[in-house]
Amino acid sequence: MQSTLLTLALWNVWAFTGVLFVIGGTLFVAGYFSGRRRMSAGNEPTEGAKLVSGAILALTAFVLALTLSFATNRMQERRDEGKEEANAIGTAWLQAKAIGGPEAERIAVLFEDYIVLRRDSLLLDADSPEIAVVAAKVGDLQTRIWAEQTTLIRTRPDPSVVSLMNAVNHAFDMTTAQRLAVNNQMPPQLTYLLLGLVFAGIFVVGLQLGFVGRSHIVLSVVLIALWTYVVVLILDFGNSRAGVFRTSTAAYDMTIAGFGPPQN
Template identity: 30%
Template sequence: MDASSPLTALPVLLLGTILLVIVIGITWAGMRIRMKAAGRARAAAGRAEDVDEEEDANGAIVSAVLGLLALLLGFTFALAVNRFETRRALVLEEANAIGTAYLQTQVLPQPHRERLSMLLISYTDNRVVLAQQETPESRRQRLADNDRIVNDIWAATLAGFDSIKHLDMSNALVSSVNAVIDMDTSRKAGRMTHVPEEVFWVLIVYVLVAAAIIGYIVRSRSNFHLACVMHVLIVMSLMLIIDIDRPAAGGIRESQYPMELLSASMHAQPRAAYDRWRTPVAPPPME
């Protein structure tokens, strides 16, 4: 969604409050218009049969309007949740890719081993913090750090590859690091994929039109209060969908637990622990 759009710029709670006030106001205006129309109808002394037929027609209209609204909300909710599940799956895939690259990095000789290992740790820590940033400024800074570390990781991989290119697993190391870089792009794309903004605008317009129809049918203050309760539930559902569709600023975000677990493991496990059963390589003979 466009960053300048109210659907993106405004906090979800404020956006929901504004929409709820407008919806209730439209319902109240519709009720007042209906009351005036009913007064004119009583003055015209309409028949009771006509009134009953009108009530039946109004009930059918309300059922159709609310049924279609529920269908639209359910369809939009499914789109938002599908994107949320995709982002959550990408977190686990990225954690696995980084973990594999980190383990394969341990076959490198020094200083390539330590350099690439530390870069992968820094990259993981930055990814965890990046997913928790609230302000656009902090996200831009973290994204810049992310891109810089990615470039450093690839440069360190190329430098380390020259020292093991005679080994069979040299290509596996390059492939694993390349998978990490691919996951970086995949997660960025996943966070930039939203439910089309036009869908939300159509939903909002539909909610406003439904509020006007319901307000026109409402006849008493008690029914108006019940209609307000229904509007609260509808607006809450719409705001929930919008919040899920805000991966960087919403309250509902994909869990970073796999990345946090990986970061803790890499920090706790020293690189020297992987050498405890390795046979030291003899230095080349002196000529």
Template identity: 30%
Template sequence: MYLQLIASALALGLFLGMLLCVEIGRRMGLAQLRKEPGMPKGFGASESAIFALLGLILAFSFSGAATRFEDHRHLVAEEANAIGTAYLRLDLLPSSAQIALKSQFKHYVDVRILSYSRNEDPIATQQAHAQTAALQQQIWQSATASYALADARANLDLILPDALNAMFDITTTRAVALENHPPFIVFLLLPLLALVSALLVGFDMSNNKHRRWLHIISFAAVMSLTVYVIIDLEYPRLGLIRINPADQVLIDLRSSM
């Protein structure tokens, strides 16, 4: 909710700022025309460079945000697969060792689902991550304790090195992925280039007798909306566009246990 408000405020601010920059640019152009009739020549190259840079930053920012959004969804599926594989391998253990571990696995999946379903509450999220770490330790201890069973040693070699490690490691991968964003300077450069571009658009329009509101508003609206979508995609657990439906694979896994 907070991210939506912040992103909406930034997009609205950029929209109004671009309209203002168009008007400032237009008045600068009119002042230039009064001093020197006829639009000055030789600025096409610099304008083209700025607009090209704006398009490049927009393309990379949008493409990167969309790629990271898809990566987050794939990581949810990878975690579900890792947990499911480890859970199935518990059947290789003697019955006496399976009961406690299967119960811990079910609780573990419940906690993993809650870890990201309440991401807007940082305290609840921290508690869920702490529970995850504690449960991982308990599962590891229960699994290693099963080494006392002579007939389980060979089968445990299949569970401990691969399945449990993969199940635990993916939690770190997912946590790091959520913090993986472009440098702040990129987020700062994008609206700055949009404002400069709006200034140049207004300057170029000063030769017209009337303002072309359709073009002005469309330009500012499309740019602002694009920046909003980029920010929204960068935070897939907090914005309007979310990957929460991807958690269904974990819910289905929990139902199958």
């Protein structure tokens, strides 16, 4: 189910939103007419039914708040890790430039290519075959950078070169941390729980209005639209490679700009 939702969201997030809204509207109508049939049959709603309905709506509100917090934290984590990675790469580049020499200059040039690849990798969709290609290129650049660093530390084992080695290692560590943060998507179980409770809540609202005998069309449509928007927002925040809210590349762009124009 989650794969189908992800595919639809990648194709068109507004189509995905529309599908959720239609499902919610259908469940509301089903709940409303179910309530009307029960009233027509002389089955008055009991206090127990009202209590259960209230409990479902309360649980729905709790899960909405929980998942929104989870998804927001994941998005903020990706932003923070991205900023740390960009800063770490920039620091390693500056140290390599300051040290000078053939190996250090090659390290700086390789980091210029490295950060561009890291930035571009964040813009790829979840189903893009380029993810594996870019990951392989990043791994190759890490190997080449470390080879230059190894040569440099063996020929010049002074404190400045040791500091550069630590900066390079930190940049690689931050890359790993950012990749883990990007791949840390919302668990499918949480997605199923969110959708299940929201749809159950919409059905319950329709059922209760059916008992009353007034559908309140405008208010009901607004309620379904708001719930749909919140659900889409949560799923968007929780998935870095689908939807509108992708991982920010602003820190990478600023670091790249700080490198200055390419040197021939």
